[in-house]
Amino acid sequence: MKALRAxxxxxxxxxxxxxxxxxxxxxxxxSLKSNGEATRIPPTFVPxxxxxxxxxxxxxxxxxxxxxxxxxNSMIAATAQTLLILLVxxxxxxxxxxxxxxxxxxxxxxxxxxxxxxxxxxxxxNFLIVDRLGWLDSLWALIVPGAAGAFGVFFLRQFFLGLPRxxxxxxxxxxxxxxxxxxxxxxxxxxxALATLAVLSFLGNWNEFIWPIYVIFSPDYxxxxxxxxxxxxxxxxxxxxxxxxxxxxxxxxxxxFVVAQRYVIEGVSRTGLKG
Amino acid sequence: xxxxxxxxxAVVSVAPRPVRRRGRFTPLFFLAPYLVLFCLFVVVxxxxxxxxxxxxxxxxxxxxxxxxxxxxxxLFDPDSRVSGDFWTSMKATGxxxxxxxxxxxxxxxxxxxxxxxxFRGRTFFRAxxxxxxxxxxxxxxxxxxxxxxxxxxxxxxLLGANIPWTTDLPWAWISLVGITVWWTLGFNAVIYxxxxxxxxxxxxxxxxxxxxxxxQRFVHVTLPGLRPVALFVTTTTILASANxxxxxFLITKGAPGVETRTTIMYIAQEGLRDYRMGSAAAMSYVLxxxxxAVSVINFRLFRSRS
Numbered sequence: 001m002k003a004l005r006a007x008x009x010x011x012x013x014x015x016x017x018x019x020x021x022x023x024x025x026x027x028x029x030x031s032l033k034s035n036g037e038a039t040r041i042p043p044t045f046v047p048x049x050x051x052x053x054x055x056x057x058x059x060x061x062x063x064x065x066x067x068x069x070x071x072x073n074s075m076i077a078a079t080a081q082t083l084l085i086l087l088v089x090x091x092x093x094x095x096x097x098x099x100x101x102x103x104x105x106x107x108x109x110x111x112x113x114x115x116x117x118x119x120x121x122x123x124x125x126n127f128l129i130v131d132r133l134g135w136l137d138s139l140w141a142l143i144v145p146g147a148a149g150a151f152g153v154f155f156l157r158q159f160f161l162g163l164p165r166x167x168x169x170x171x172x173x174x175x176x177x178x179x180x181x182x183x184x185x186x187x188x189x190x191x192x193a194l195a196t197l198a199v200l201s202f203l204g205n206w207n208e209f210i211w212p213i214y215v216i217f218s219p220d221y222x223x224x225x226x227x228x229x230x231x232x233x234x235x236x237x238x239x240x241x242x243x244x245x246x247x248x249x250x251x252x253x254x255x256x257f258v259v260a261q262r263y264v265i266e267g268v269s270r271t272g273l274k275g
Numbered sequence: 276x277x278x279x280x281x282x283x284x285a286v287v288s289v290a291p292r293p294v295r296r297r298g299r300f301t302p303l304f305f306l307a308p309y310l311v312l313f314c315l316f317v318v319v320x321x322x323x324x325x326x327x328x329x330x331x332x333x334x335x336x337x338x339x340x341x342x343x344x345x346x347x348x349x350l351f352d353p354d355s356r357v358s359g360d361f362w363t364s365m366k367a368t369g370x371x372x373x374x375x376x377x378x379x380x381x382x383x384x385x386x387x388x389x390x391x392x393x394f395r396g397r398t399f400f401r402a403x404x405x406x407x408x409x410x411x412x413x414x415x416x417x418x419x420x421x422x423x424x425x426x427x428x429x430x431x432x433l434l435g436a437n438i439p440w441t442t443d444l445p446w447a448w449i450s451l452v453g454i455t456v457w458w459t460l461g462f463n464a465v466i467y468x469x470x471x472x473x474x475x476x477x478x479x480x481x482x483x484x485x486x487x488x489x490x491q492r493f494v495h496v497t498l499p500g501l502r503p504v505a506l507f508v509t510t511t512t513i514l515a516s517a518n519x520x521x522x523x524f525l526i527t528k529g530a531p532g533v534e535t536r537t538t539i540m541y542i543a544q545e546g547l548r549d550y551r552m553g554s555a556a557a558m559s560y561v562l563x564x565x566x567x568a569v570s571v572i573n574f575r576l577f578r579s580r581s
Binding site for chain 1: 417468559
């Protein structure tokens with residue numbers, strides 16, 4: 001009876017897992033089919049003949065779909081925004097966790113309160129602000145505004161508050177200033193939190209879709225997500241090419257997830273528990 | 276990917292204990308970089324949006340005449356250009372939210388319960404369920420668009436059917452909801468799982484001593500223990516569903532007609548494609564008010580059950 005229950009449970013788990021993974025496997029396999037096979041009836045799951053033609057067409061570098069540029073743009077934007085977030089969020093979080101100044105409570109309340117402002121409210125005014133700054137149709141629009149979100153500040157402040165103070169107090173007695181304490185003590189102790197924030201920020205920017213499709217106009221400045229929407233239109237029925245593009249956009253995210261799984265999942269769990 | 280940062284809205288604040296007072300400008304030094312960004316791209320636009328909504332703000336025209344509440348009134352005037360489309364889009368967002376929130380609150384709990392025991396490969400399975408979530412909406416949408424092709428799609432092949440998944444009702448809704456459940460289920464499951472692991476084992480032991488069976492322990496220990504987590508999951512899922520954009524944009528393109536065009540999609544088209552920004556800004560504030568009302572009701576419901 002117990003063995004039966006255990007195997008039923010394993011069966012359910014495996015069944016669920018196949019449902020989740022199946023479509024992703026199909027995407028990878030389809031990117032490796034010839035176009036003839038990808039559009040054949042009945043369709044195949046595993047390619048009868050593996051070919052990299054889809055990737056060949058993808059990387060040909062047509063002027064309207066410079067996919068390698070999109071890949072580079074995605075990398076640049078996500079990396080730059082992640083670094084910017086780490087810099088501004090950690091310094092602000094340090095001030096809110098460790099320094100005393102007038103209006104700290106209200107300031108923190110305002111910052112955290114904006115977590116509740118739905119992002120679509122900011123979409124149109126931010127478009128106009130970015131336009132005023134001369135950043136429309138440039139990577140600046142994809143890097144800077146998104147770094148203003150309150151999550152990083154909130155997340156790091158909570159972490160800093162949980163750090164033991166003994167080291168900092170000892171350093172203060174020895175005459176260290178706040179910059180020194182921040183760089184030499186707090187940041188090194190906060191590596192796990194910084195890693196979590198970095199991974200979540202990178203993935204968030206890497207996958208951003210609604211903002212780039214409206215603030216970028218030239219194909220040369222697209223990132224991969226809006227690029228996929230171009231591919232979908234340009235290669236309507238050349239499925240292997242579209243799927244090759246989707247695989248290209250997935251691989252870095254999946255690598256990061258596999259390598260930093262602990263940080264991603266624990267970061268997500270912890271935000272939930274704050275509720 | 277649903278924005279992780281935007282979904283982490285719930286807050287616990289802990290009173291900080293200051294180290295000591297030093298240079299007057301030290302706090303400013305640490306805060307300034309973030310505050311510049313925060314003001315420019317969060318505070319100013321939140322207010323500026325309200326100002327825009329009071330004007331006939333056409334990006335391409337030089338004059339932007341002040342029109343008071345006209346943009347708002349137009350949404351409630353059945354004869355105006357926008358009201359029909361706006362409320363159709365609100366209906367679309369409403370249908371999607373009502374249809375996607377229950378499965379996204381219940382199914383992940385089931386997955387979390389399946390995962391909440393010690394076994395080999397547990398981390399592996401947890402990662403598998405979470406995996407789709409780390410992919411962007413663009414990736415999963417172009418993928419499902421092809422999988423769901425009515426003629427040569429793999430889904431219809433598997434089912435031996437000829438279902439118009441992306442072009443007809445109710446199929447388009449079933450597709451959009453199903454895809455979103457597939458995509459974000461792991462996110463909610465991971466949150467539930469952390470919640471399950473936070474329930475003290477002693478409570479289960481005590482229930483066992485009292486002779487409670489599995490089901491009774493689930494109802495009397497697990498569910499009450501999960502209430503705060505369930506509130507968080509429900510709230511963030513409602514907000515995420517009400518924010519739906521990419522799936523409709525890429526998979527159904529709003530079809531059939533504009534039936535699956537969500538409010539966010541309509542706001543983006545009105546404001547950023549057709550450049551009628553005053554009207555679009557007014558719509559975004561109306562949607563916000565509706566979401567505030569829904570959140571308040573949701574909080575009340577959870578509280579009254581406790």
